[in-house]
Amino acid sequence: MNQLPVLIIVLPLLIAPILLLVRDxxxxxxxxLGVSFLNILLILILFQDVYQNGNILYELGSWKAPIGIRLNxxxxxxxxxxxxNFMAFICLIAGNKTIKSQVEDDNIxxxxxxxxxxxxxxxxxxxxxxxxxxxxxxxxxxxxxxFLISQGNYKASSLAAIQYLFIGSIGAxxxxxxxGILYVNTGTLNMTDLSNKIRSGSxxxxxxxxxxxxxxxxxxxxxLFPLHxxxxxxxxxxxxxxxxxxxxxxxxxGIYILLRVFLDIxxxxxxxxxxxxxxxxxxxxxxxxxxxTLYAIKQNEIKKMLAYSSVAQLSYIIIAIMLLxxxxxxxxxxxxxxxxxxxxxxxLVVTVLFINNKNVSIGDFSGLGEKYPLLMSAFVILLLxxxxxxxxxxxxxxxxxxxxxxxxxxxYISGVILITSFMTFFYAWLxxxxxxxxxxxxxDASVATSYQLLCVYFLAALTxxxxxxxxxxxxxxxxISNNFYSTINQ
Amino acid sequence: MLFVLNMILFLxxxxxxxxxxxxxxxxxxxxxxxxxxxxxxxxxSKVDGGVPPILNDDQLIYSNPLPHVLILTAIVVGIAxxxxxxxxxxxxxxxxxxIEEHELDKI
Numbered sequence: 001m002n003q004l005p006v007l008i009i010v011l012p013l014l015i016a017p018i019l020l021l022v023r024d025x026x027x028x029x030x031x032x033l034g035v036s037f038l039n040i041l042l043i044l045i046l047f048q049d050v051y052q053n054g055n056i057l058y059e060l061g062s063w064k065a066p067i068g069i070r071l072n073x074x075x076x077x078x079x080x081x082x083x084x085n086f087m088a089f090i091c092l093i094a095g096n097k098t099i100k101s102q103v104e105d106d107n108i109x110x111x112x113x114x115x116x117x118x119x120x121x122x123x124x125x126x127x128x129x130x131x132x133x134x135x136x137x138x139x140x141x142x143x144x145x146x147f148l149i150s151q152g153n154y155k156a157s158s159l160a161a162i163q164y165l166f167i168g169s170i171g172a173x174x175x176x177x178x179x180g181i182l183y184v185n186t187g188t189l190n191m192t193d194l195s196n197k198i199r200s201g202s203x204x205x206x207x208x209x210x211x212x213x214x215x216x217x218x219x220x221x222x223x224l225f226p227l228h229x230x231x232x233x234x235x236x237x238x239x240x241x242x243x244x245x246x247x248x249x250x251x252x253x254g255i256y257i258l259l260r261v262f263l264d265i266x267x268x269x270x271x272x273x274x275x276x277x278x279x280x281x282x283x284x285x286x287x288x289x290x291x292x293t294l295y296a297i298k299q300n301e302i303k304k305m306l307a308y309s310s311v312a313q314l315s316y317i318i319i320a321i322m323l324l325x326x327x328x329x330x331x332x333x334x335x336x337x338x339x340x341x342x343x344x345x346x347x348l349v350v351t352v353l354f355i356n357n358k359n360v361s362i363g364d365f366s367g368l369g370e371k372y373p374l375l376m377s378a379f380v381i382l383l384l385x386x387x388x389x390x391x392x393x394x395x396x397x398x399x400x401x402x403x404x405x406x407x408x409x410x411x412y413i414s415g416v417i418l419i420t421s422f423m424t425f426f427y428a429w430l431x432x433x434x435x436x437x438x439x440x441x442x443x444d445a446s447v448a449t450s451y452q453l454l455c456v457y458f459l460a461a462l463t464x465x466x467x468x469x470x471x472x473x474x475x476x477x478x479x480i481s482n483n484f485y486s487t488i489n490q
Numbered sequence: 491m492l493f494v495l496n497m498i499l500f501l502x503x504x505x506x507x508x509x510x511x512x513x514x515x516x517x518x519x520x521x522x523x524x525x526x527x528x529x530x531x532x533x534x535s536k537v538d539g540g541v542p543p544i545l546n547d548d549q550l551i552y553s554n555p556l557p558h559v560l561i562l563t564a565i566v567v568g569i570a571x572x573x574x575x576x577x578x579x580x581x582x583x584x585x586x587x588x589i590e591e592h593e594l595d596k597i
Contacts, residue, residue, distance in 0.1 A: 132560055139567045143574060150578055158581040159594055165575050166507055169520055176564060177500070177527045183557070184534050 004046040005058045005071040008039055008081070009124050012116045019113050028109040029096060032116050036089045039123075043085055047078040051476075057129070065129075066193045072129035075480050080126045080256045083337055087248035087344055088119045094348050094455040095241035101355050102153045102239045111151055115245075118144035122253050131179050131265070132189045134257070135172065138221075142168045145250065149238040160237040167230045171220030175257075178213035181206050182265075195265050203269055211271045214261050215281075222254030224281065224318060225288025228311045235307035240354070243303065244347035248340035251314055255336055258321065263329075263484050273324055282322040285315040286416055293423045297430075302360045305427060306346055309386065312420060313339045319413065320401050326478075326485045327404035333477035335397035338466060342385040342394060345459035349379045352452045362430060367440030375453060376435050378460035383428040385463040388421055393466035396473070492533050499526035511591040513582065517575045524568045531557040531564075 015035045019028045050056055055074035059065065073081075092115070103111050121141025128134050146168070150161035183189060185207055186197040198207075218224075223231040231251070235243050262272055272278040289312045296308035317339070320332035352375070353368070354360045369376045381392065388398035398421065405414045466473055503526055506519025535557035543552040583589050 132563075136563055136567065139571070143567075143570055146574055146578070150581065155585050158578050158585060162513060162575060162578040162582060165571065165578065166516060166520065169571055170504070170507065170523070173524055173527055177530065180527065180531050180534065180557070 002049065002056050002058065004042055004049070005056060005073045005127050006060065008042050008046070008085075009071075009120060009127060011035060011039065011042075012120045012123075016113050016116045016120070019109060019116070023109050025100075025105075025108045028112050029092075032112045033089075033092050035116065036085060036092055036119070039085050039119075040082075040089055043078070043081050046073055047082055050075055050078050066188050066190050069133055070129040070190060070192075071127045072192070073127055075476060075483065076256070076259065077126045079333065079337070079476055079480065080252065081123060083252065083340055084122045084126070084249045085119065087245060087340060088115070090344065090455050090459065091241055091245040091248075091348070094244070094352065094452045097449055097452065098241050098351050098355050099239065102241075103151045107151060111148065114144040114147045115242075117141075118148060122249055125253055126256055129191050130189050131182065131191055131194065134260075135176055135179060138175065138253075138257075139172055141250075141253070142172060145242075145246065148242045149234050152237050152239045152242075154237045156233075157237045157239075160233045164230050164234045167220055167227075171217040173217075174213045174220075175217035178210040178217065181210035181213070185210070191260070191265055195267055198266060199268055203274070207269075208271075208275070211266065211275070211277075215277065218254055218258045218261065220254075221251070222258060222318065223251055223311055223314055225284050225292070225311065225315060228288065228292070231311060232304060232307045235310070236301070236303050240303070240347065240351040243307075244344050244351055247306070247310055247347050248344035251310070252336055252340060255314075255317055255321075255332070258318075259329075259484075267484075267487055270324075272322065278322040278324050282319055282410065282413075285318045285322070286413065288312070288315040289319070289416060289420050293420045293427075297423060297427045300361045300363075302350055302362060302365075302431075303347075305362070306343065306350070309424065309427075310343055312424070313343065313386075316397075316401060316417070319417075320404060323404055323408040323410065325404060325408050326481045327400070327407055329481035329484060330474070330477045331397065331400035331404045333480060334400055334470075334473045337473050337477075338385070338393035338397045338463075341459055341462050341466070342382050342392075345382040345456060345463065346379070346386065348452075348456050348459065349375065349382070352456060362434055365431060365434040366438035367435075369436040370440060375456060378456050380432055380435070381460045381463055383431060385467070387425045387428050391464060391467050393463050393473070396467055396470050400474070493530075496526055496530050496533065499529070502526075513579045513589040513591060514576075516591075517572060517579070520575070521568070521572060524564070524571075528561045528564060528568075531561045 012035050015031060019031060022028055022031065046056070050073055055072060058071040060069045060071065099108060099111060118141045121137045121144060124137030125134055125141065128137060146161050146165045149164060150158045182194060185204065186194055188194055188197060219227045235247070292308045292311040296305050296312065299305040299308060317332045317335050320328045320335065350360060354364065385392035385394035388394035402414050402417055405411060405417065499522060503519050503523025507516050507523060510516050510519060535554040537551060537553045540551045540553035543555045579589055586594055588594060
């Protein structure tokens with residue numbers, strides 16, 4: 001039996017308590033970096049294996065599937081797994097210096113341990129094939145992330161963390177309730193088994209309650225409009241490196257759960273279509289895109305601006321899913337990958353430049369183009385990716401998004417996408433103007449170390465690379481969505 | 491009937507979390523909210539006339555043990571959440587000298 005799926009979860013989970021004994025900040029950092037590097041190697045091997053031979057099932061403790069817990073590494077899990085662990089690795093490399101200056105000295109080793117646990121939770125969510133296990137991993141990652149957010153050096157950091165704790169726990173309890181109802185109806189917790197047992201005829205009232213509760217829980221996790229308030233607060237007050245990490249992972253996990261629950265577990269009743277839920281979410285997301293882009297223009301603080309832009313981009317992803325066509329799903333998966341890279345890159349630039357993490361306003365960027373020409377050109381490339389100009393990966397996602405929309409029943413939505421893209425251009429231009437055409441201020445932007453800059457350059461290069469060669473993102477996304485829709489149509 | 495009572499508890503907990511401004515009371519609300527779901531799992535696992543599932547020759551009807559096990563895990567998660575919340579509230583209190591949310595938002 002292939003041991004890779006379980007190793008990816010267990011390895012960091014074992015290392016985390018050992019790090020608690022090590023305590024020395026330098027060693028803890030090196031070890032966690034080493035573990036996440038090892039994890040990426042394992043994931044690459046797993047990915048290749050899954051890509052060639054189909055999905056890998058791993059029965060924990062050799063208990064057979066419906067009774068025991070099973071891990072299921074299919075193409076969708078591997079896609080998200082690679083994304084999450086890659087982001088964790090990049091942010092760990094780039095974060096070392098900023099963590100030293102933002103987190104209290106006594107807490108730094110705990111910070112890395114919580115980071116590892118958070119990543120274990122994320123990896124567990126995407127790998128598990130047991131729906132209760134998904135809840136447990138969700139809570140592991142959430143508890144770790146509440147701690148990580150509370151470690152910011154703002155006065156409001158703990159407040160943001162506790163507010164996120166309340167809303168996150170509400171979401172998790174809704175998911176727990178939904179799982180309970182599913183269990184009553186089917187008598188199983190295994191996802192494959194669940195999707196076999198839920199048949200079109202069996203939509204009862206309790207099943208619709210379960211669907212509604214899943215929707216609320218997942219909606220909170222994905223920051224679905226109007227449940228996005230927590231995202232703005234946590235992104236504004238968390239340590240800046242954690243914001244870079246979460247912008248690429250935490251909400252994407254919500255997208256994964258959405259796909260897994262609504263398109264995999266419920267695939268035979270297809271609740272999104274059956275209850276017209278897709279239309280509802282589509283229009284909510286449309287309002288979300290418009291409003292959050294407007295808010296992003298209004299913000300003077302760069303982290304808040306990027307947070308609102310995250311809500312808008314997540315709404316694009318959700319809109320693409322809610323078209324309920326294979327093309328839409330492909331577009332959304334492409335955008336998940338591309339947006340993670342772009343947004344993590346943008347937040348990393350802010351992290352790297354402003355180590356003290358005080359409220360960074362747009363004005364603080366004045367004249368930085370002169371001072372750091374290379375870093376700022378990387379920043380501009382990432383911004384152009386956010387707008388979706390040609391030759392960047394953002395263009396590829398927008399292209400597939402719009403062509404998917406035009407082929408669906410909702411062709412008129414493409415107008416909204418175009419308008420909001422222009423609005424994105426507007427706030428990106430505000431930044432570009434400050435960077436290149438404003439007089440230099442006496443600001444406190446600091447010089448970053450070379451390997452931090454390397455991470456930013458790497459992400460910017462990746463943005464261009466994925467805008468030219470789409471075989472990784474498009475090829476795999478298309479295969480995943482074809483798999484999904486071939487099972488639905490059966 | 492039990493389910494109705496359970497739903498009342500569920501909504502009550504949710505209402506307290508949303509409505510209360512005191513952070514400690516919110517944590518209490520969160521606990522009620524979580525407990526209602528735990529109780530839901532216990533209700534569904536009960537079989538009429540069932541006994542605890544301990545291997546024994548005379549009794550053949552036993553309650554479903556799986557939800558109990560699941561809830562044991564969920565209770566642990568609940569305790570962790572509560573303790574983390576209380577720890578965070580201590581930090582909030584140290585920084586703001588208040589735990590009333592409507593006062594905190596003004597500062």
